[in-house]
Every structure is written in structure tokens, then in C-alpha cells.
Amino acid sequence: MACEGPVKETALVFYWQPAYLRLMSDKKFFVSRYEKLGWKYRNVNLKQAIRINTMNSKEAEVVKRLQSHGIKLDKIPFLQSGYRVSWSEFSVGATSEYLMGLYSIQEAAAQIPVILFTELTDKTVLDACAAPGGKTVQLADLMQNTGAIIALDTKKQRLTALSNHLERCRVSNTIVYHMDARRSSRLNMKFDKILLDAPCSGNFATDKHWFRKRTINDVKRNAKLQKEILAESAKILKDNGEIVYATCSLEPEENEFNIDWAIKNLNLQIEKIDCYGEKAQTNIFGKQLDSSIENCRRIWPQKTQGFFVCKLIKCECK
Amino acid sequence: MIEPITDFVSRFNTRISLDQRLILRKKNHYFLIDDNLKRSVRKGFFYAGTYLGKTKNGKFFPSFSLLRLIAEQDANQIAVDEKTEWLFICGRDVFKRGIKKVKGSKRKGDYTLVLNQQGECLGFGKILRDLNEKIKNGVTIQNISDIGDFLRREKKD
Ligand SMILES: C[S@@+](CC[C@H](N)C(=O)[O-])C[C@H]1O[C@@H](n2cnc3c(N)ncnc32)[C@H](O)[C@@H]1O
Numbered sequence: 001m002a003c004e005g006p007v008k009e010t011a012l013v014f015y016w017q018p019a020y021l022r023l024m025s026d027k028k029f030f031v032s033r034y035e036k037l038g039w040k041y042r043n044v045n046l047k048q049a050i051r052i053n054t055m056n057s058k059e060a061e062v063v064k065r066l067q068s069h070g071i072k073l074d075k076i077p078f079l080q081s082g083y084r085v086s087w088s089e090f091s092v093g094a095t096s097e098y099l100m101g102l103y104s105i106q107e108a109a110a111q112i113p114v115i116l117f118t119e120l121t122d123k124t125v126l127d128a129c130a131a132p133g134g135k136t137v138q139l140a141d142l143m144q145n146t147g148a149i150i151a152l153d154t155k156k157q158r159l160t161a162l163s164n165h166l167e168r169c170r171v172s173n174t175i176v177y178h179m180d181a182r183r184s185s186r187l188n189m190k191f192d193k194i195l196l197d198a199p200c201s202g203n204f205a206t207d208k209h210w211f212r213k214r215t216i217n218d219v220k221r222n223a224k225l226q227k228e229i230l231a232e233s234a235k236i237l238k239d240n241g242e243i244v245y246a247t248c249s250l251e252p253e254e255n256e257f258n259i260d261w262a263i264k265n266l267n268l269q270i271e272k273i274d275c276y277g278e279k280a281q282t283n284i285f286g287k288q289l290d291s292s293i294e295n296c297r298r299i300w301p302q303k304t305q306g307f308f309v310c311k312l313i314k315c316e317c318k
Numbered sequence: 319m320i321e322p323i324t325d326f327v328s329r330f331n332t333r334i335s336l337d338q339r340l341i342l343r344k345k346n347h348y349f350l351i352d353d354n355l356k357r358s359v360r361k362g363f364f365y366a367g368t369y370l371g372k373t374k375n376g377k378f379f380p381s382f383s384l385l386r387l388i389a390e391q392d393a394n395q396i397a398v399d400e401k402t403e404w405l406f407i408c409g410r411d412v413f414k415r416g417i418k419k420v421k422g423s424k425r426k427g428d429y430t431l432v433l434n435q436q437g438e439c440l441g442f443g444k445i446l447r448d449l450n451e452k453i454k455n456g457v458t459i460q461n462i463s464d465i466g467d468f469l470r471r472e473k474k475d
Contacts, residue, residue: 093469093472094469096403096404096407096434096438096440096465099407099465099466099468099469100438100465124358147354148354148355148358150358159364159365160471161472162365163364163365163369164468164471164472166365166369167369167381167382167383167468168382168465168468170383170386172350172352172367172368172383173352173354173355173367174365174366174367175351175355175358175359175360175363175365175366175367176363176364176365176366177360177362177363177364178362178364187360188360189358
């Protein structure tokens with residue numbers, strides 16, 4: 001297992017969770033881990049964000065139309081077509097522009113992964129964990145509905161939401177399957193790009209009951225699932241193909257540790273990305289990780305929710 | 319196989335050309351794909367390409383993508399003012415005074431698309447009384463389907 005390391009106190013915390021830690025509230029436990037990673041816990045109040053679907057309309061026109069309804073928008077500097085809603089009298093999810101698919105409601109950090117792919121036009125793209133489809137629509141938008149997106153998810157009900165999203169936003173290049181991403185080689189296809197927006201433990205910024213709900217066991221379970229999906233994705237990626245891996249978890253087991261494992265076991269290497277967020281750390285809880293891990297980005301909740309993102313390239317070598 | 323679609327389209331006094339080869343049917347749902355997607359599609363898909371609509375109890379229920387395709391043709395359509403646009407997407411019928419422009423049939427019983435001032439399709443309805451009739455106001459188009467349905471579906475999920 002990738003996360004195995006020297007048996008230090010910190011490693012014990014992760015693996016055996018000694019009794020003294022079980023007595024600690026989960027909030028204290030997680031917050032103390034964030035502090036070890038150099039971030040001091042504070043609560044955040046996120047503003048809603050939208051992304052203009054430029055395949056359906058000109059960005060400036062949509063902004064003008066929304067402003068004419070009295071909606072105040074601020075451009076998000078680190079995104080392509082992302083805006084914060086600084087004021088609106090009514091829900092931005094109830095305008096005719098929204099219902100016509102001219103924009104999507106998409107949290108700011110969640111708009112980052114898709115823009116990290118290079119050249120998407122005419123490509124064959126796998127969206128391995130796709131529902132409810134915020135990023136599938138963004139992919140289709142950047143592809144201008146060319147090529148093909150194969151979108152998978154295991155939850156049938158979420159597939160209905162994904163399908164509605166595709167219909168509303170006029171996406172026409174996507175095929176959706178009710179499929180476990182760990183079985184995606186059954187599709188018998190090879191992909192130029194894979195978006196792995198992994199199922200994860202989430203973070204407190206978007207879920208006010210997060211600390212009450214989550215335990216380190218959830219984190220471990222998710223980390224294992226993520227590794228399995230990563231391994232399957234690496235198999236069906238073309239040589240020199242790109243995987244963008246993202247989670248909205250703050251826990252290193254689901255992020256840096258998993259990516260360290262992936263580059264050591266899956267013929268993948270990390271490509272440097274230039275985006276919002278800070279360099280990921282290479283020494284976490286006493287475990288030394290590959291130095292290229294610093295090319296991943298960790299985003300602590302502040303202007304956005306918490307997030308982790310990185311780009312992996314499949315080497316031609318083996 | 320595509321009769322339910324072509325029959326539905328004809329109620330707007332128009333036709334659209336659909337390549338049968340590129341229409342997929344999954345149970346009672348219809349999808350339009352292109353040659354590129356045709357190469358990629360596998361058995362057991364859940365959704366593919368452009369959703370066109372579904373049949374239920376012998377009736378065809380169009381998708382909004384299909385309505386947009388119809389709107390690109392010379393189909394029956396009315397353009398409504400901004401207030402009527404809002405009421406229509408909230409599920410309401412169209413009153414005579416909200417109609418700004420009529421194209422195609424004005425005949426009672428025909429289907430007509432409902433567009434906003436920008437020419438974007440909001441849904442469709444049935445003409446309840448001849449649009450030539452000299453009445454000051456009153457309901458003239460019965461709302462059959464409008465894009466507010468996306469919100470109603472989100473709430474249902
Ligand atoms: C973070 S969410 C994806 C959000 C989505 N990419 C978006 O932008 O709207 C993770 C998704 O993974 C799905 N999932 C969980 N396990 C999976 C698996 N083994 N294979 C595929 N999808 C899975 C969940 O149902 C959930 O919808």
C-alpha cells in the first residue's frame with residue numbers, strides 16, 4: 001500500500017487510530033491535521049459562482065443579460081468564464097438564461113480541473129465520475145461539442161440529473177453509461193484525456209455537518225476507491241494522454257499520498273500546472289513523498305471551497 | 319422507428335430531416351447522434367448525443383433540444399413579451415396581449431412554439447382560439463411544455 005510509511009505517531013494516527021484519538025472529537029482531530037499541514041482552520045462563507053457556456057452564447061452578452069436582471073457579477077480572475085454572484089434578488093438557478101443553458105452554477109474551484117487539459121477539440125475524453133455533470137458540460141463547452149465524451153457514474157439517480165444537465169446546456173457529444181469507473185476497460189476504448197473528479201470525503205466548506213459526519217475510516221475507504229479508479233484509468237489512457245485528478249477533500253490520503261502511489265505504480269508522471277492554489281507538500285505527517293508532488297495544487301478553503309488538483313501524463317516508456 | 323417524432327413535428331406545419339441511421343432508441347427514449355459518436359456508442363448506454371424525446375402511452379413528449387431543432391425550421395411560432403416569457407416558464411398559459419409576433423398557423427388546435435424576444439425557444443403550446451379572432455385578451459395558447467420543467471425536475475430529484 002502506498003500510504004505505508006515509518007511507524008511514527010503520525011502514521012499510527014492514520015492506521016490504527018489509537019484510543020486517545022478516538023476520544024478526541026473528529027473536528028479536533030481533522031483540524032489538528034490541517035495545522036500540521038500548515039493551515040489554520042477558519043470558517044468560510046462561500047459566494048455562489050457561475051460559468052458561462054460559451055458554446056451557446058457570447059460571454060459578454062450573457063453577462064449583460066444577467067446584469068439587466070439586477071444580478072451583480074464579479075469576474076473570477078483565475079478562471080476562463082467564471083463569475084462570482086455578488087448580489088442577486090432571486091436565485092440564479094431560476095432565470096430563463098439558466099434554463100436555456102447559457103450558464104451553469106459551478107463552484108469556483110470546481111471550474112479549475114477541466115481548464116488544465118491541453119487542446120480538447122475533437123478528442124475522446126472519459127469523464128470517469130461524472131454526475132451531476134458540472135464538469136461534463138464544461139468539457140463539452142471547451143470542446144465546442146466536438147469529439148466524444150464518455151461519462152460514467154454508479155448512481156442511477158445522479159445520472160438522471162446529469163442527463164437533464166446535458167439537455168439543458170445543449171451538449172451533443174456525450175454518451176452516458178451507468179458504470180463503475182473501476183470497470184471502464186470494458187468499454188474497449190482508449191482515451192486521449194481522462195477527468196477523474198473522484199468520489200471523496202468532501203470538505204467542511206460546502207457541508208456544515210462535515211466534521212460530525214466524517215471519520216478517518218471514510219477517508220481511508222475513499223482513498224482506496226480512488227486508487228482503484230486511478231489504476232483502471234491509467235490502463236485505458238493513450239500514451240502521452242492526460243489525466244486530471246481532482247478531489248474536494250482536504251485529506252492527504254485522498255490527494256498527495258494517492259498521487260505519490262500513482263506515479264510510483266502506474267507509469268504516470270506529474271505535469272506542472274499553473275493554476276490557483278498552493279504547491280502541494282512533499283513531506284506529510286513524517287512521510288517523504290516524491291519531489292514532483294509539489295507540482296500538484298492544494299486549495300485551502302477561503303475564496304473557494306477546499307480542493308486538490310493535479311495533471312498526470314502517461315509515459316510512453318513501458 | 320422515428321414516426322412518433324415526425325408526426326409530432328408535423329403538428330407545427332414543418333418537417334425536419336433526420337438520418338434514421340443516427341437515431342438511437344433506448345426503450346421509449348430517442349437520441350440523435352453523429353458518426354463520431356456512432357463509433358463510440360456501446361450497448362447499454364444511458365444517454366447519448368442529443369435527446370429528442372420519449373413516448374409514453376402512445377403519446378410523444380419532445381425534449382427541448384427537439385423543440386430547438388423545430389424552431390430552426392419554418393415552424394409555427396409566436397414571440398412573447400418579457401412578462402409573458404416569465405409567466406410561461408413558470409408553467410402559465412399565454413394571454414393574447416403578451417403575444418408580440420405570430421409566424422405560421424393561427425388556427426385553433428395547432429401547436430405553436432413559444433419564443434422570447436431574442437428568438438429563443440421557451441417551449442410549446444396549443445392554440446386555443448384562432449389568433450385572428452378579434453378579442454382584447456384572454457388565454458390564447460395553452461402551455462404544454464416549458465423550460466421551467468428543468469427546475470421542476472431538479473426539485474423532484
Ligand atoms: C465528486 S462527484 C463528481 C462531480 C462531477 N464530476 C461534477 O462535476 O458534477 C463524484 C461522483 O462519483 C460517483 N462515483 C462513486 N463511485 C464511483 C465509481 N466507482 N465509478 C464511477 N463513479 C463513481 C458518485 O456517484 C459521484 O457522482
